[in-house]
Amino acid sequence: MHPALYERLDRKRFSSVDLILSCGDLPPEYLTYLASRLTAPLYYVRGNHDIRYDSKRPDGCLDLDAKVAQHKGINILGLEGSRWYNGGPYQYSEADMRKRIRRLRSTIRRRGGIDIVITHAPPRYIHDAEDRCHRGFKSFRWLIDEYSPAYFIHGHIHAHFSNPSERVTIVDRTKVINSYGYYLFDVEDKSAAE
Numbered sequence: 001m002h003p004a005l006y007e008r009l010d011r012k013r014f015s016s017v018d019l020i021l022s023c024g025d026l027p028p029e030y031l032t033y034l035a036s037r038l039t040a041p042l043y044y045v046r047g048n049h050d051i052r053y054d055s056k057r058p059d060g061c062l063d064l065d066a067k068v069a070q071h072k073g074i075n076i077l078g079l080e081g082s083r084w085y086n087g088g089p090y091q092y093s094e095a096d097m098r099k100r101i102r103r104l105r106s107t108i109r110r111r112g113g114i115d116i117v118i119t120h121a122p123p124r125y126i127h128d129a130e131d132r133c134h135r136g137f138k139s140f141r142w143l144i145d146e147y148s149p150a151y152f153i154h155g156h157i158h159a160h161f162s163n164p165s166e167r168v169t170i171v172d173r174t175k176v177i178n179s180y181g182y183y184l185f186d187v188e189d190k191s192a193a194e
Contacts, residue, residue, distance in 0.1 A: 014038055019071050022061075023155030023179045024080065024090075024120035025049045031058035043069060046090050047120040047155060048082040048133070054089075064118065066100055068107050073190030076116045077104065077149075079140075082156055083121060085133040090120070098139040114149045116187070122154040126169050127178045129157065144174045150187065152176045 017040050022031055024047025035042040035058070042061040046053050053063075062069065064078025079100065081090035092100070108114055121136055122128045123144060128136035134157060144152055151174065158180050161167045167178040177183055 009037055011037065017184070019043070021076070021116070021118045021153060021179070023047070023118055023153060025155060028053055028056045028058040031061045035060045041071065043071075043076060043078060043118065045078040045080040045118055045120055047080070048088060048090050050080075051089055066104060068104070068111050068114065070111070074115045074187055075108075075111045075113060076118065077108065077114045079117070079119045081120055082133060083135045083137065085131075092137075094138055097137045098142075101139050101143055108147060114147050115190070116151045116153065117143060117149050119152070119154045120156050122157055122178070123152065123171075123176060126171065126176050127154065127157050127159075127167075141171075144171050144176070148173045150174065151185070153179050153183070155179050 017038050020034055020038060020040050020042040022042060022044035024045050031042055031044055042058070043064040044058065044061055045065050057063070064076065065080040066078070068075055068077050070076070079097070081092050084091040084093045119140060121140070123140035124136040124138040126136060128134055140152070154176070157178055159167070159178060164183070167180070167183065169176045
């Protein structure tokens with residue numbers, strides 16, 4: 001929970017926010033608070049520590065795991081969880097995540113591709129670490145190579161950035177962003193072009 005978005009929330013500062021994306025490991029009450037205070041739709045994926053979501057879902061928020069949603073003509077795909085490390089919930093082996101992505105391919109094709117991917121874990125070798133829990137998924141790299149989303153936004157890796165550009169890595173045409181804390185960005189409204 002970032003103080004600027006909770007304890008010291010200045011609604012005027014965030015008045016232009018029209019969509020909130022959560023990449024996991026945040027209390028459900030916090031997501032409910034953000035969605036209600038910023039009056040914007042909130043899509044989320046669960047992180048490896050989000051076991052409370054089973055009994056207390058965030059009010060007014062949409063679970064995007066293994067789904068493609070559309071907001072203002074923008075296709076957004078979500079994938080929850082981290083790499084398997086101790087058998088807890090929302091943990092997946094590389095093979096499991098590959099299967100989950102494979103099942104989404106026809107949906108992605110029908111929707112005309114994906115513009116934004118939100119995940120908890122990062123792609124392998126981009127912002128990840130070498131311990132079992134914090135390794136990224138190779139299948140996320142395949143997702144980037146295959147579909148070239150404009151943005152791939154992940155959580156899980158807690159890092160502090162002195163410059164906003166430190167949290168962004170560009171892979172071909174995709175900006176991979178570590179969302180720890182929060183990150184604001186603009187995406188073109190594709191529904192206006194239709």
